[in-house]
Amino acid sequence: MCAGWWGAEPMEAFTRLDAVAVPMARPNIDTDQIIPARFLSRPREVDHGQFLFHDARRLPDGEQNPEFPLNRPEWQSARIVVGGRNFACGSSRESAVWALFDAGFRCAIAPSFGDIFRNNGMKNGLLPVVLPAEVVEAIIAQLEAEPGARIGVDLPTQTVTAPDGSVHSFEIDPFAKHCLLNGLDDFGLTAAYEEDIAAFERRYGRENTL
Amino acid sequence: MSEPIGPRTMFEKIWSRHRVTEREDGQTLLYVGRHLLHDGGATAFDVLRRRGLKPRAPDRIFATPDHYVSTASRKVEEIEDPRHREMVEKLARNTAEHGIRQFGLGDPNQGIVHVVGPETGLSQPGILLVCGDSHTSTHGALGALAFGIGSTEVAHVLATQTLWQRQPKTMRITVDGTLGPQVTGKDVILAIIARISAAGATEHVIEFAGSAIRGLSMEGRLTLCNMSIEAGGRAGMVAPDETTYAYLAGRAYAPKGAEWDQAVARWRQLPSDEGAVFDTEVTLDGNAIQPMVTWGNSPEDALPIDGVVPDPAAAPDAERREQMERMQAYMGLTPGMPLTDIGIDRVFIGSCTNSRIEDLRAAAAVARGRKVAEGVLAWVVPGSEPVKRQAEAEGLHEVFRTAGFDWREPGCSMCLGTNGDIARPGQRVASTSNRNFMGRQGPGARTHLLSPAMAAAAAVTGRFTDVRRLVGG
Numbered sequence: 001m002c003a004g005w006w007g008a009e010p011m012e013a014f015t016r017l018d019a020v021a022v023p024m025a026r027p028n029i030d031t032d033q034i035i036p037a038r039f040l041s042r043p044r045e046v047d048h049g050q051f052l053f054h055d056a057r058r059l060p061d062g063e064q065n066p067e068f069p070l071n072r073p074e075w076q077s078a079r080i081v082v083g084g085r086n087f088a089c090g091s092s093r094e095s096a097v098w099a100l101f102d103a104g105f106r107c108a109i110a111p112s113f114g115d116i117f118r119n120n121g122m123k124n125g126l127l128p129v130v131l132p133a134e135v136v137e138a139i140i141a142q143l144e145a146e147p148g149a150r151i152g153v154d155l156p157t158q159t160v161t162a163p164d165g166s167v168h169s170f171e172i173d174p175f176a177k178h179c180l181l182n183g184l185d186d187f188g189l190t191a192a193y194e195e196d197i198a199a200f201e202r203r204y205g206r207e208n209t210l
Numbered sequence: 211m212s213e214p215i216g217p218r219t220m221f222e223k224i225w226s227r228h229r230v231t232e233r234e235d236g237q238t239l240l241y242v243g244r245h246l247l248h249d250g251g252a253t254a255f256d257v258l259r260r261r262g263l264k265p266r267a268p269d270r271i272f273a274t275p276d277h278y279v280s281t282a283s284r285k286v287e288e289i290e291d292p293r294h295r296e297m298v299e300k301l302a303r304n305t306a307e308h309g310i311r312q313f314g315l316g317d318p319n320q321g322i323v324h325v326v327g328p329e330t331g332l333s334q335p336g337i338l339l340v341c342g343d344s345h346t347s348t349h350g351a352l353g354a355l356a357f358g359i360g361s362t363e364v365a366h367v368l369a370t371q372t373l374w375q376r377q378p379k380t381m382r383i384t385v386d387g388t389l390g391p392q393v394t395g396k397d398v399i400l401a402i403i404a405r406i407s408a409a410g411a412t413e414h415v416i417e418f419a420g421s422a423i424r425g426l427s428m429e430g431r432l433t434l435c436n437m438s439i440e441a442g443g444r445a446g447m448v449a450p451d452e453t454t455y456a457y458l459a460g461r462a463y464a465p466k467g468a469e470w471d472q473a474v475a476r477w478r479q480l481p482s483d484e485g486a487v488f489d490t491e492v493t494l495d496g497n498a499i500q501p502m503v504t505w506g507n508s509p510e511d512a513l514p515i516d517g518v519v520p521d522p523a524a525a526p527d528a529e530r531r532e533q534m535e536r537m538q539a540y541m542g543l544t545p546g547m548p549l550t551d552i553g554i555d556r557v558f559i560g561s562c563t564n565s566r567i568e569d570l571r572a573a574a575a576v577a578r579g580r581k582v583a584e585g586v587l588a589w590v591v592p593g594s595e596p597v598k599r600q601a602e603a604e605g606l607h608e609v610f611r612t613a614g615f616d617w618r619e620p621g622c623s624m625c626l627g628t629n630g631d632i633a634r635p636g637q638r639v640a641s642t643s644n645r646n647f648m649g650r651q652g653p654g655a656r657t658h659l660l661s662p663a664m665a666a667a668a669a670v671t672g673r674f675t676d677v678r679r680l681v682g683g
């Protein structure tokens with residue numbers, strides 16, 4: 001098996017990030033909010049950042065809502081989003097990750113995530129970090145009290161440094177961590193298991209042909 | 211890789227049967243038995259193309275366009291928006307190029323991917339099935355392990371027929387008792403989500419169990435499992451039983467003859483063993499479940515039809531209070547308002563949640579001999595061509611048309627509106643779909659989720675109505 005068998009398309013690696021974080025405290029912010037359905041027919045090459053929270057950040061008359069966190073000048077340069085419970089739940093649309101990524105985000109922190117978003121994030125260089133609800137609440141309070149405050153995220157040590165200097169560790173799947181740190185996607189890793197897959201197919205195929 | 215000893219859950223049985231290998235870090239490479247595609251998945255093929263890859267097992271892949279098809283016409287060239295047309299055409303091109311069976315527009319089996327899978331017999335007990343769509347959980351109703359994946363994962367499955375996963379936790383939701391008249395799978399799942407929250411099953415695979423679940427038809431079970439994802443669940447499943455086998459027998463891709471007997475014998479081994487341990491257990495009393503309607507922007511905001519819009523002042527914390535206020539502002543509702551006082555503008559009977567023949571029969575039973583209320587625009591969008599044909603054979607389309615409903619062509623339609631079927635800002639929609647998120651059915655549209663019979667009751671009365679008042683209650 002040659003190394004390039006699956007083709008190469010490296011993902012952007014994630015190691016450490018020290019960046020402005022924007023708080024979005026509401027629970028259940030779904031992927032329909034993050035990117036409305038009418039933008040889903042756009043190919044990956046299109047800058048999806050322009051669709052990020054497209055409707056949520058506008059007023060009913062179509063003007064930008066100056067109150068929406070992403071529209072506030074202090075949070076223009078945010079690269080981390082700190083969300084509420086069940087952040088990015090709902091639709092499996094990977095473009096929710098692309099919208100955040102293309103707008104500069106590389107990390108999302110929340111007490112819980114929609115499972116599919118979490119997977120999609122890790123496969124696209126957007127690190128999802130789960131912290132206990134009370135820690136996230138405290139961080140959001142700090143970010144709201146001091147708009148533009150920064151958060152440090154360190155993947156090798158699996159820690160988040162809050163604006164107040166407190167340090168919180170987080171869990172991450174070792175496999176996903178390895179992929180993110182090295183900018184690998186799992187196509188390449190799966191190639192190493194080609195023989196196992198072929199052997200499985202011989203076993204399985206007999207009972208499960210159509 | 212240690213084999214589990216002792217009693218196993220149905221989930222564990224299917225999981226271990228599809229395990230190609232497991233790494234020391236716990237990541238498992240799973241073999242995908244069936245992969246379904248729809249017209250929203252073009253990017254996965256772009257990834258393959260860029261890498262010079264091909265689908266590994268085209269005979270395990272089936273496709274149908276649903277998200278971008280018109281519900282006014284069956285002709286690709288009559289899809290007005292060129293972007294939408296392009297999505298439908300791309301699926302046809304990509305599947306033709308790689309020898310993948312597509313139930314395209316005009317094919318007698320075309321429909322919403324989660325209606326087509328079970329209906330053609332492609333979704334079967336004991337298989338691992340994936341699709342680039344979160345409502346893939348639907349297929350678990352047949353005792354499959356079925357879950358939605360993102361488009362990078364779709365590309366990975368296309369290329370390798372496998373997927374890396376970490377074993378999720380298991381949750382058993384037991385609903386015992388007997389469901390009352392007009393209480394459906396939709397009401398059961400809304401009651402469950404209201405109870406455990408929209409994140410209640412995050413990182414879990416749900417198995418639905420109990421006498422109320424066993425008593426559901428296959429259509430009811432499909433509705434139930436469909437919305438597992440709205441409780442945060444990775445997948446939802448119901449153990450196969452006689453209802454399952456009766457549903458599957460004779461379907462196009464179901465095993466035949468001696469193979470059928472062998473398959474059923476195998477499927478009978480699937481249900482969770484006595485004493486199998488689940489990470490989380492939830493129980494609900496099926497006798498107490500009422501027809502439900504949602505009032506907010508999460509499926510967890512569901513109440514029995516005799517309820518009132520809740521008061522944010524009574525919220526358990528400030529965060530929930532603020533959220534309730536925002537949702538009620540968006541939805542144009544005031545606390546204390548009886549749900550039955552809320553007037554509606556549109557009705558949508560359709561989507562992978564509730565567009566099957568039993569759903570249409572239930573709605574037609576309410577519509578029969580009645581008229582859609584003045585000022586209400588009501589649509590029925592069958593889930594697939596076979597559902598449409600069956601409904602027409604039974605004369606249901608005439609019942610709907612006579613009552614003033616619009617009888618349309620199969621597709622996702624107003625569930626998501628990617629094909630342009632959307633409501634106007636501020637319009638209130640009684641919808642049998644699965645998500646009442648802000649803007650889901652168009653910017654500013656207000657979605658309330660309910661069962662097909664309840665949606666029909668809303669259509670003919672112009673407001674939310676306890677369907678039991680209209681038909682045998």
Ligand code: SF4
Pocket residue numbers: 276277322323324343345561562563621622625626643644
């Ligand atoms: S009907 Fe709705 S939920 Fe179902 S697949 Fe189509 S868009 Fe998704």
